[in-house]
Amino acid sequence: METDASNGQAKLELTNVRKNYGEIAAVCGVSMEVNSGEVVAIIGPSGCGKSTLLRCINHLETPTAGKVRLGNQEINYDNPRTIPHGRELALFRSRFGMVFQQFDLFQNKTVLENVMVGQVVVQKKPVDMARKVARDYLDLVGLSGMDDRHAQDLSGGQQQRVAIARALALLPEVLLFDEVTSALDPELVGEVLEVMQKLAKEGATMVLVTHEMAFARDVANKVIFMDAGLIEQQGSPKDILIAPENKRLKSFLARFHGNSAG
Amino acid sequence: MYNWDFSAIFTGYEAWWLKGVLTTLAYATGTVVGGLIIGVICGMGLLAKRWWLTLPIHIYVEVFRCTPVLVQIVWFYFALPILTGIDMPAWLAAGVGLTLYMGCFATEIFRGGIQSIDKGQWQASRAVGMTYPQMMWHIILPQAIRRMTPPLVNQSVIQFKNTALLYVVAVPDMMYTGYLVVSDTYRPLEVYTGVAIAYFILLYPLTQWGKKLEARRGN
Numbered sequence: 001m002e003t004d005a006s007n008g009q010a011k012l013e014l015t016n017v018r019k020n021y022g023e024i025a026a027v028c029g030v031s032m033e034v035n036s037g038e039v040v041a042i043i044g045p046s047g048c049g050k051s052t053l054l055r056c057i058n059h060l061e062t063p064t065a066g067k068v069r070l071g072n073q074e075i076n077y078d079n080p081r082t083i084p085h086g087r088e089l090a091l092f093r094s095r096f097g098m099v100f101q102q103f104d105l106f107q108n109k110t111v112l113e114n115v116m117v118g119q120v121v122v123q124k125k126p127v128d129m130a131r132k133v134a135r136d137y138l139d140l141v142g143l144s145g146m147d148d149r150h151a152q153d154l155s156g157g158q159q160q161r162v163a164i165a166r167a168l169a170l171l172p173e174v175l176l177f178d179e180v181t182s183a184l185d186p187e188l189v190g191e192v193l194e195v196m197q198k199l200a201k202e203g204a205t206m207v208l209v210t211h212e213m214a215f216a217r218d219v220a221n222k223v224i225f226m227d228a229g230l231i232e233q234q235g236s237p238k239d240i241l242i243a244p245e246n247k248r249l250k251s252f253l254a255r256f257h258g259n260s261a262g
Numbered sequence: 263m264y265n266w267d268f269s270a271i272f273t274g275y276e277a278w279w280l281k282g283v284l285t286t287l288a289y290a291t292g293t294v295v296g297g298l299i300i301g302v303i304c305g306m307g308l309l310a311k312r313w314w315l316t317l318p319i320h321i322y323v324e325v326f327r328c329t330p331v332l333v334q335i336v337w338f339y340f341a342l343p344i345l346t347g348i349d350m351p352a353w354l355a356a357g358v359g360l361t362l363y364m365g366c367f368a369t370e371i372f373r374g375g376i377q378s379i380d381k382g383q384w385q386a387s388r389a390v391g392m393t394y395p396q397m398m399w400h401i402i403l404p405q406a407i408r409r410m411t412p413p414l415v416n417q418s419v420i421q422f423k424n425t426a427l428l429y430v431v432a433v434p435d436m437m438y439t440g441y442l443v444v445s446d447t448y449r450p451l452e453v454y455t456g457v458a459i460a461y462f463i464l465l466y467p468l469t470q471w472g473k474k475l476e477a478r479r480g481n
Contacts, residue, residue, distance in 0.1 A: 060385055087393055094391025104382030108404040118390035121400055163386075170390060 010071030010095075010173045011035050012057070012205070017066035017077075019052050026052040028229035029066070034174065039206045041216035041237075044226035045252055050209045053226070054178050057207065058096040059089060070095055070173065094122050097167030098176040101183050103159040105151035111138065111162050112147035115169045123170065130169075137165040141195050157188030164195055175199065177208035213256050217241045225249045264451060271443050271452045282439030283460065289360065289435060290422040296361035297421065298414070301368025308373045319369065326366035332427050335359035339431045352431040360428075364421045371417065375410035376402060415472030422465055436460055 012034040019027040027049045034040050042050045055061040057068060063077045073092060076082050084092060106114050115134035119125040125133070138144060141161040151159055160180055167175060177196065181189045193215050200206060200219045210216055216223055216237060223240040225233045225248075233246045244250050272279065304319045326334065339355035342348055350358065379402050387397035429438035440457040444450045 058389065060388060090388075090391045090393045090396075093388065096389070098386075098389040100382060100386065100389075102382050104380075104386035106386065106401050107380075107383065108401065108408075117400060118392070121396050122391040166390065 010073075011069075012174050012207070013067075013069040014053075014057065015067040015069070017053065017056055017068065018064045019049070019056055019061055020064045025229055027056060027063070030226075030229075030231055032224065032231065032234070034205060034207055036173075036205050037203045038222065039200045039204075039208070039220045040222045040224060041220035042207065042209045042224045042226060043211070043213070043216060043240075043252075044232075048226045049229040050226045051178055054176050054207060054209050057174075057176060058093050058098060060093075060098070090122065094118070094170055095173050096176055097170055097172030097174070099160070099163050099167050099178065099180045101179045103151070103156070103163045103183075105159055105162055105166070107151060109150075110147060111143065111149050111151075111154070114151075114162055115166045118166065118170050133169050134165070137168045138162070140168070140198075141165045142191070155188060156184045157191045160184065160188075160192045161195055164192070164199075168199075173205060175204055175206045177206065177210070179209050179211065181210070181212060211256075213241060213253070225252070227252075266452060267449070268452050268456065271447055271449050271456060275443055275446075278434075278439050278443065279436075281434055282436040283464075285428075285433065285439075286422075286425050286435040286437075287464070289357065289425040289428060289433075290418075293357060293360040293364050293425070294418045294421050296357075297364025297368045300361065300365030301372045304365065304369040305372030305376065308369070309376060322362075323366045323369050326362055327370075331359060331363040331424050332430065334363060335427055335431060353433050356428050356431050356433050360421070360424060363424070364417065367417045368414065371410050371413045372406075375406040375413075378409055379405050412472060412476045415468065415475065419465055419468055419472070422468070423461065426461075 014030060014032045016029045016031055017027060018025065018029050030049075030053055032040070042053065044050050052061055056063045056066075059068075059075070062083070066077050068075050068077070070092075073095075075084065075092065083089075105111075106117065109117060112131065112134055115137060116127070116130045119130035119133060120127055135144070135147070138146070141164055143158060143161055143165065146154070146158070146162075151162070154162065163180075180196075181192050184192065189212070193212065196206070196208075196215075197219055208216075208220075218237075220237050222234060223237050224231055225240055225246070227248050233240060233244075233249055240249065241253065244253055304322070307315045307319050310316070335356050338350060338359045339352055342350065342355070383401055383405065384397065387401045392400065425435055426437040428435040429441055432438060434442070436457050440453045444453045447453070
């Protein structure tokens with residue numbers, strides 16, 4: 001496995017990725033491309049495999065088959081002996097930043113430490129530099145001055161913004177967002193989407209699994225509709241969200257009308 | 263009314279009692295520390311989810327958990343030499359029995375403590391690129407140890423009291439010393455009351471410390 005030298009310019013490619021849990025197929029052969037600076041939104045009914053697909057990208061789930069390539073670095077799951085493990089796998093993973101539905105801030109760390117720990121432990125940065133970087137990203141997500149708080153002292157929206165800062169501080173090449181607003185109180189969704197919108201504008205490469213149709217329409221370059229473990233349709237937000245032709249997509253979107261898709 | 267006379271059991275026996283207290287403390291500390299080390303190793307082994315590792319550990323834990331420690335000490339002292347030819351002196355047989363007994367409970371506490379940590383903590387650690395040892399050291403263990411402390415203190419208190427069983431193989435702990443003093447002075451009331459008080463004085467601070475740790479955990 002070789003690493004792409006041109007940091008931040010890497011293209012993400014999935015080729016025929018499958019994930020089975022025993023007899024049950026969660027992802028049934030998905031291929032997709034995400035270019036540098038692109039924002040790709042994955043939508044679909046619950047249980048369609050979209051979160052599993054996202055977790056296959058950074059090997060939180062081990063795909064059963066297929067290839068995942070980021071820049072020059074490829075993991076070929078068709079040849080299990082070549083799948084990296086240990087440190088090599090951890091380094092591949094650290095090229096992605098991931099944000100989860102339940103925030104998952106480190107409970108034994110303060111806000112600042114949450115954003116520092118990956119830099120210090122994984123990237124071996126000096127503590128002073130890591131602290132400075134952490135403060136910069138906490139500032140970016142609008143959480144200056146909360147350094148010493150713990151997760152349980154923060155609102156859900158604040159926790160999720162810390163989680164975003166934690167992911168950003170590692171300078172990932174691709175950001176993965178897994179239904180990051182689904183666990184938030186409605187009035188807290190806006191502050192998190194605002195941060196994500198800012199990142200998209202600044203050219204971050206993002207893959208997001210979401211139920212926020214309005215956000216996908218406004219921010220995504222490409223929308224992927226998944227159903228039963230397969231990509232049913234993909235295209236521009238306009239094609240997918242505004243003038244859909246696919247029958248299953250239509251019936252899926254109908255449930256959001258009058259809600260956020262407008 | 264009984265005429266208490268504690269001086270009768272102390273005067274002339276100071277050296278015996280001192281040795282008894284030190285022996286008890288040494289066994290309590292030694293077998294707790296040994297048991298914790300076993301607990302960490304076997305607990306980690308259970309998490310590895312390899313059957314050839316978990317099966318023997320499960321057998322060890324269940325055998326020692328489901329037999330009385332008194333039986334274990336006696337077995338190591340009397341039965342093991344006959345079966346294997348390994349002739350252990352009494353002090354060692356008792357130490358091994360008590361340590362393995364502590365170890366099986368520590369194993370379960372350790373495994374439970376680690377498995378109680380939320381799945382989100384594991385996936386978030388992996389997502390930032392931590393290797394398994396880094397994740398354990400920086401994220402999982404610090405949280406797990408806080409949860410494990412109260413049950414471990416509790417088990418240590420029980421273990422401390424279990425050292426009184428040393429007397430069956432004539433290791434001169436507080437209890438066996440008491441037995442010796444009784445046969446010398448014929449004053450069992452003073453001796454066994456004194457021994458009970460001594461255990462209490464030694465253990466009460468430990469339980470209070472455990473309570474403090476538990477309170478700190480709640481913040």
